[in-house]
Structure formats: C-alpha cells, structure tokens
Amino acid sequence: MKKLTPQTHRRIVAVAASAALAVSLVACSSDSDSDTDAGNSSEGTEVAGVMITKDADLAAMLPEAVAESGKLTAIQYDNAPADTFLDENDELAGWGPDLARATAAVLGLEYDAEVSGAFDTFIPGIENGRYDTSWASIIVTEERLAVVDIVAVHESTTGVITKEGSGLSIGAPDELCGLRIGALAGSAFLIQLDEIIATCESAGAEAPSVDSFPQQGAALLAVSSDRIDAFMTAKGQLSWLLRDGGSADGFEIQALDYQPNLEGVAVGKDSGMTEVITAAVNKLIEDGSYEKILGFWDIDFGLVDEAVANPAL
Structure with missing residues (x-):
C-alpha cells in the first residue's frame, strides 16, 4: 500500500509524556471509564474526518446477539499514544479506537469501550467473553492465538527508550545484555525480552x-x-513521545529496531465476530478509509494491504 506523508492535524497533548514525569497519571486512569460512540445516522458516521456508512451485507454477518445489542464492545488501553490513549479531556483517542469506530459504523453498531490501564487483564477479558474486542497494540503471538483470535491490521517494530545523556548506545539485541529493562505487564515485549535473555546467556x-x-x-x-x-x-509509540521536539524532554530513542511484528484486533474465539470484523476492516482498506484514519494520526508506516485473521507466524 502506498504510504502517506505525515499530515498536520489537531495536536493532542501527549498524556504519556506528562505521565513519565508524574506519578499522578495512575490516579487519572480508571477501569470503570468508558467511551460509547453514537451509532450511524442515515448519512453515516464521521471518524477522523472520514465519512463511514453502514454496509448492510456485512452487518447481516453479525451474530444475532451482537446485532440485537447494537454494540461492539471493547477494552482499550489508556496510555499508549498514538495507538490508544486518553487525551487531555479524558476522552479515548488514537488510531486503534478510531479504526474500531469506523468498523463499528460499517456494521451499523455503536462502539462501546471500557478504558483500563491494566493491560494484563485484556486477553483474559476477551477470552471469557466480557468484551468482544480490543484494538491496537495487540501483537500477534502464538500464546495469544491459543486463546483469542487476532485480526492483523498493522505492522510494528519494537524500540527502546532511555534517559537522555545515559551514555547508552543500543543498536543490536546483544547491547541490552546486563541492562535493567522495563516492559508493560502482560505485553508481548516480555516474551521478546525472554528471547534476548537467552541470547545473552548463550x-x-x-x-x-x-x-x-x-x-x-x-x-x-x-x-x-x-x-x-x-x-x-x-517504536511508533516511542516516536509519539518525542514528536514535535519536546513532548518528552529528557528521553532518547535508541537505534534498535527489534522483530517487526503484526498487531491488531483481539477477538473472542467463541464470539462469532472474527470473520465479520476482518471483512469490515478490509472494506475500509479497499475504499481508502483505513489509510486516511491512520494518516490522521501520522501513522505512515506499517500499513497493510489486507487484514488477516490469525496470520501464520
């Protein structure tokens, strides 16, 4: 797919940057916060400047219970810009929620998201049927595919951020040997670090x-x-922190680009939603809406030509 050039659009204050300098961010997050978007009007639903209309044929593929509820439920992370985060108005933002809103609109549904900072609860919540989906930053791994379906909608690479002036130079995995490394609880990055540990020990x-x-x-x-x-x-999330030259003063992104990996939408295996979500995202890819929505968030890398459910690793 042809990539976009970065576009100028509304600039949202990066919540993650201030969080890096203040413990108070934790208090601002809430497992009970929710984001419910209105359903389609007769003219359609506008998402990131793109008008999305319902596709009756795709909507007919929905499981009966979901169609009757009129909602696409989701659990979304609160602090991973530009993927998914709470903006300065405590409203859910990012390319993941916007792609979810657009997909819901294609299916004639409302997007009903609960916002949480406990990422390690997301996969279990989808597995047990509490939520239909989670959008963005769900990296495809064998462990996850064993318990949920994942519709791949983007390719990401893993990066490393350090304190400015640390004197560290990290351009290869073995240059992480002996360092103290942090990663998000429940994330695929912990699995990657297990691999790096094995590399160092070997x-x-x-x-x-x-x-x-x-x-x-x-x-x-x-x-x-x-x-x-x-x-x-x-790495895309790290780039957001340093965008415009100062939203996260005191940090620097290292040169390492580790393990390009597919990421996307986690879907309950027994929800009956995997096929219809895949089809709806592909409609957005085909009509150009997907590219425009990611472009709104300055995501001009890692775009896919086709959404694929449970891609082979």
Whole structure:
C-alpha cells in the first residue's frame, strides 16, 4: 500500500509524556471509564474526518446477539499514544479506537469501550467473553492465538527508550545484555525480552534484568529516575513521545529496531465476530478509509494491504 506523508492535524497533548514525569497519571486512569460512540445516522458516521456508512451485507454477518445489542464492545488501553490513549479531556483517542469506530459504523453498531490501564487483564477479558474486542497494540503471538483470535491490521517494530545523556548506545539485541529493562505487564515485549535473555546467556554475557510495569507512564518514570536503564515497547509509540521536539524532554530513542511484528484486533474465539470484523476492516482498506484514519494520526508506516485473521507466524 502506498504510504502517506505525515499530515498536520489537531495536536493532542501527549498524556504519556506528562505521565513519565508524574506519578499522578495512575490516579487519572480508571477501569470503570468508558467511551460509547453514537451509532450511524442515515448519512453515516464521521471518524477522523472520514465519512463511514453502514454496509448492510456485512452487518447481516453479525451474530444475532451482537446485532440485537447494537454494540461492539471493547477494552482499550489508556496510555499508549498514538495507538490508544486518553487525551487531555479524558476522552479515548488514537488510531486503534478510531479504526474500531469506523468498523463499528460499517456494521451499523455503536462502539462501546471500557478504558483500563491494566493491560494484563485484556486477553483474559476477551477470552471469557466480557468484551468482544480490543484494538491496537495487540501483537500477534502464538500464546495469544491459543486463546483469542487476532485480526492483523498493522505492522510494528519494537524500540527502546532511555534517559537522555545515559551514555547508552543500543543498536543490536546483544547491547541490552546486563541492562535493567522495563516492559508493560502482560505485553508481548516480555516474551521478546525472554528471547534476548537467552541470547545473552548463550553468548556468555550477563542477562538483562526485567521489570514489568502496569502502565507506560510508570515505566517512563522509572527510566527518568534511574531505577531502570530502558523501556521497551512499540517504536511508533516511542516516536509519539518525542514528536514535535519536546513532548518528552529528557528521553532518547535508541537505534534498535527489534522483530517487526503484526498487531491488531483481539477477538473472542467463541464470539462469532472474527470473520465479520476482518471483512469490515478490509472494506475500509479497499475504499481508502483505513489509510486516511491512520494518516490522521501520522501513522505512515506499517500499513497493510489486507487484514488477516490469525496470520501464520
């Protein structure tokens, strides 16, 4: 797919940046916060400047219970811009929620999202049927595919952020050996760090120590206070922190691009929603809405030509 050039659009204050400098972010997050978007009008629903209309044929594919409820339920993370986060008005924002809103509109549904900072509860919540979906930052792994379906809608790479002036130079996995590394609890980055630990041990080097954090802001605070050397997460999210030259003063992104991986929408295996969500996202890809929505958030990398359910790894 042809990539967009970065576009100028409304600039939302990066919540994650302030979180990195203040513990108070944790108090601002709530498992009970929710975001419910109005359903389609007869003219359609506007998402990120794009008008989305209902597709009756795709809507007919919905499970009866979902069609009757009129809602696409989701659990969304509160602090991973530009993927999914709470903006300065405590409203759910990011390309993931916007793609979810557009998909819901195609299916004639309301997008009904609960917002949480406890990422490690997301997969269990989808597995047990509490939520239909979760959008963005759900990296495809064998472990996750064993319990939920994942519709891949984007390709991401893993990056590392450190404190500015730390003197660290990290351009290869073995340069993480011996360091104190943080990652999000329940995230695929912990699995990647297990692989890096094995690499270091095989080379006879000291393995990195690993700390997991419930929220990105807490991890960044740990970096800034020298409790850990680095934080490892999606590189696109790290780039957001440093956008416009100062939303996260005091940090720097290292050169490492580790393991390009597919990410997307986690869907309950028994929900009956995987096929219809895949079809709806592909409609958005085909008509150009997908590219425009991601472009609204300056995501001009990792776009896919086709959404694929449970891609082979």
